[in-house]
Amino acid sequence: MLSVVLLAALVSAGVGAGYSVARPLLDDGSAYLARDDKVAHVNGESRKIDAQTGPLAAGGEPLQITRLGDGRLVAVNKKDGTYTVIDPSTMLPTGPKSAVPDGGSEIEGISTASGGYVINKRTGAVREVPAPGRPAGAPIQLPPGIRAAVPAGNSMWLLVPDGRILEVTGGRVVRTVRLDAPVIGITVADGHAVAVTRAGRAFALDAGGPRSVGELRLSGDRILLGSWRGAGRYVLGVDTRSRRAAALDPRTGHVEVADLAAQPGSLLGAPVVLDDTVYVPDYSAPGLRRFNASTGAMRQTVPAEGWRHGEPFDLQVSGGRIWANNQFQRWAITVDRSGNARFPDLGQGGTTSRAPDPGSGRGPVGTPVRRPVRAKPGSGAGVPSRNRLPGRGEGNGPGSGSGNGRGTPKPSPPPAQQARPVPDVVGLTKESACRLIRNAGHRCVASIDPTPVTDNSRLGVVTAQNPGQGAVPSDRRVTITYPNSxxxxxxxxxxxxxxxxxxxxxxxxxxxxxxxxxxxxxxxxxxxxxxxxxxxxxxxxxxxxxxxYGTNPTVPSVVGLDRDEACSRLQGAGFACADNHELAGNFRVVNRQDAAGQQLPPNTPINIYWSPWRAVPFYITETSPNVWTMQQGGGTFLVGRAYTAADGNIPGARPVNQFSCTSGQRCRGLEPNRFYSRLQAWDGWVNEGPAAVFMSCGADTKPIYRVWKDVGAQRRYGITDSPTSWGAEDSEQLGCVWP
Missing domain, CATH: 3.30.10.20 (Trypsin Inhibitor V; Chain A)
Known part of the structure; x- marks a missing residue:
């Protein structure tokens, strides 16, 4: 399959004699798509092929294209294990094909901001694609069985079988990261590489080390993370077992989970995002299921009509559009930022810059663009009946994007005098077949093939039709036969x-x-x-x-473990992990659990109790004579561990306000003066807001007091856990802290 990342703008350049290829701009909505054995540049506005390469693959060999940071293309042949570097200004190879030892389907091109790599996941070999005029460096040998690879900035991040995450920059490994919990994959969100644990915890891989950005609310080993070829702000994931998808905002920690409403057994792929809309490929339908990342609301599915049932297709974001493409299908899908879908017909024409025989020394010959014959709507001319989607690309068919954005009604059958020859629908899904038949002016009649199939990809796929292709039946009835068992x-x-x-x-x-x-x-x-x-x-x-066969498993003890590790152990033992939040001195550490040591049925939810609120140390420091200030992180005397103002929603929260007085009699002899209280106002003093959030007193906590006494003309304030030893004349309990 073809995948493309469009990273740089291009200018015009001449090709051959008297012909110029208009190089794509970032804002023209274009993409590079594989078309049969070639790579084509498709203009997003005209939805036509502007230019294409010569043959890069034999019949049926899948291609993957990656746009490097310097603008070049890397075309990987996923069948024979070779790759070709292409100059997009001429659509010609910059040199002969390069072979990857033991290559094949596990080869992938990765684009970084300034260059790129070709990796062999099976063998662990990593090759940097050298800049023009620079010799290739020595390959990097990583452990065989690379599980995932994504780009972020000038780096490439790889997940290797032992759970380590390696950062490669400049052709060498510069950093190794290991999380404390099992990692299911890595993805890209908000410009950062992000690792996700089996328990659904997401960590941004920043320069300062892994940084927690939230929880995906999906867990297990059946999670597909978002594709870097369509990455945006959100961390994306799809649970192929429950057929749910999630979008986590790493800036806020907010997560939305959507039920994709896919059929049991549906083949789902890695999602992409454009602005706030997440697109999930459903190869079984086939089509694009989509939902709003900020609300979780589902949107109308974009159908891939005419595409083979159960056959994977490529999905990417390029030029501000969603592009879905099957290299061997005539029709592509593009969706703009408003959600309007178009279905470009790429089955004919295109510009070919013929690649010379490597080593021949002969240059290419450019040929002008040959456009498909465009028939008037409804005429049926210029496009073979098979795979034709009448109305597609004309702005008036289903999914064309016209209308109010809430979906387009099914077209009514044309009048009798507009009936056209019956299209060939054998091999299509029953839904796609009936649409084509109706759009040709006929009635679609279903008939069940009683022969059961053994492959679910053939369920609902047309095995016979009557009458056949080209006929115009007098009764306008076309019967399709398909299996449903x-x-x-x-x-x-x-x-x-x-x-x-x-x-x-x-x-x-x-x-x-x-x-x-x-x-x-x-x-x-x-x-x-x-x-x-x-x-x-x-x-x-x-x-x-x-x-x-089996016996009920035993619930393991997970008290004292990090929440992610605790859930991983419970899930590994066959149980579900049920989170319960409670205030505790340890952050994200399980304080207690239910049913440890008991034998319970598999998938029983086991309650674990842990604190999602992080307590930080607070200190007091004498900032001026006899005036004490409470602050985080460091100081003269430790008060204890409490919470910041951002955690004002903790159970039993007791915000402690800071009051100040800079001058005047109200300052009681100290200018400035300061005290801390749970009061909201004090005459003549300024309430500067919560300096800390203490809590209600309970086990393992200690009380903290505001204290004061008069010394001469001065009113002196302090904070202590022992008013008597401070010599206080009076006190106010502020709340409790962790020692």
Missing amino acids: FVVPDVKGGLQEDGCDRLQRLGMNCDAKLGDPPPDAQQTGRVYGQTPAAGQVAKQGDTATLTY
Whole structure:
């Protein structure tokens, strides 16, 4: 699949004789998309191909394109393990193809602000793409099995199998980061690389070390993080098991979780974001599910009509637009900032700058743009009937973006005299087939193919049509035949998790039930009962029940652990983690839990209790003779650990206000003078607001008092935990602190 990052503006340059390619600008909404065996520059305004390369792949070989920080393109052939560097001003290779040893689908191009890399995730080899005229440096060898790689600024961040996160800058590893909890992946948000733990905790990888930015409210190992090819302000994640998505704002910690309303077993991909709208690819539908990152509200799905059911496609943000593209499909999808979708027809034409045979020494020959024949709406001319989406790209079809942005009604069938030949719809989903048939002026009639399938990607896909392509039936009826049932596979003997996963991919719901104790240790977790049985016929949405050997697991003790590590241990033992907040002296450390040591059914929620509020030390310092000031971080005498004014919402909060007096009789002989109180006002004194937030007194806390006494003409104030030893004439309890 093709992926592109557009990072730099381009200018015009001549190609061949008498022809110039208009180089793309940042604001023209353009993208580089793979089209069959080439790479094409598609203008976002005209939705037409401006220029394209010569062949870069054999038939059916997928391409991935990455725009480097210096403007060049790197085209990776994901089949044969080679890559080609392309000059976008000419759309020509800058040199021969480069081969990556043991390459293939695990090769990926990564773009940084000033350059880029080609990595082989399987072998761990990392190659910097050298600047023009500079020799390539020595490859970096990292541990095999790189789990993820993302760019941020001039660096590339990689997650390796042992859980370490490596920062690569200038062709070498410059930093290693390790979190205390298992990491499921890394992504990019708000310009920073972000690591996410299995428990859903997100950490920005800043120069000063990992910095917590909030919780994604998704957990487990089935989370797909946001693609760096469409990164924005938010940390994004999709739980492929629950079919929910989350957007976390790292600036505020606010998170929204949306139910994508995808079917069980749907194949979902890594999300991207444009402004505040998150787009999640649904390969099964197929289409783009989307929601608002700041409110969680779902928006109308953008359908990928005519695309193959269950076939992955590329999704990226380029030129201020969403671009979805299948290299081998005629139609692309682009969505602007207002949410208006267009469906460019890229099936014909384009400019080819023919690549010379490497080493031949002969230059390219440019050829002028050949545009697709544009038929009048409704004529059907100029575009073959297969894969044609009438109205797409003309501004008046479904998803064209015209209207009020709340969705476009389905088009009405044309009048009888406008009926066109029946299109070829075999191999399309039933929904796409019926739309094409209706748009050709005919009625779509469904017929069920009684033959069950064994692959859910074929469910609902048309296997036959009557009449066939090109006919114009007198009764305007076209019957499509498709299967809606499948043969239930045999999952007995396998692990319960694997069995459920296989059935869910067929569209079934899976109800796993703990059964008898295992006859031996090797049978633990293995399925011995299955309903419906293997070989029976079922439909999507049916429920399968799997009974497996096992005993109720024991709840581990997690008291004293960090919250993320505690949840990871509970989830690893087969339980759900249920957060409960309570005030405690330790920040994000589990103070107590329920059911430790008990044997309970799997997935039972286990309550853990911890404090999300961080207590900080407060001190008092004599800032002028006999005048004491309370402050955070350091001073003469430690008062204790309490909370800042930002944590005024802690349970039992007791804000402590700072009062000051600079001159006059009210200052009681000390100018300036200062005291701290829970009062809101004092005559002649200025309330400067909360200096700290103390709490109600309880276990493991100590009380703190405002004290005062008169010495001659002076009223002296202090803060202490012992009014008697201070010699106070009177006191006010301010609240309690942690020692």
